[in-house]
Amino acid sequence: MKISARNCIKGTIKSITKGPIMAEIVLDIGNGVQITSVITAHATENLGLKEGKEAYAVVKSSEVMIAVD
Incomplete structure (x- = not known):
């Protein structure tokens, strides 16, 4: 992942x-x-987020987004 x-x-x-x-x-x-x-909720499904899975908090300005590899 590059961001x-x-x-x-x-x-x-x-x-x-x-x-x-x-x-x-x-x-x-x-x-x-x-x-x-x-x-x-749609982004949660698209990213395949599940408890126990590794993910990233991406902090940009006043937002916190979630990213996965």
């Missing part, structure tokens, strides 16, 4: 709370630190 964002933080998906339109993704980045992102 222009400078702040790409790898972690493990701890939980996914999915609603009809949006989903809350909690990423465990270690040492008891978690990052939470809210993305569309």
Whole structure:
């Protein structure tokens, strides 16, 4: 994966709370630190996000996005 964002933080998906339109993704980045992102339910499905899977928190400006390899 290549991305222009400078702040790409790898972690493990701890939980996914999915609603009809949006989903809350909690990423465990270690040492008891978690990052939470809210993305569309559709993006959650397209990325194949599942609890326990590794993913990245991509921080750009005021957004936190989720990315996978």
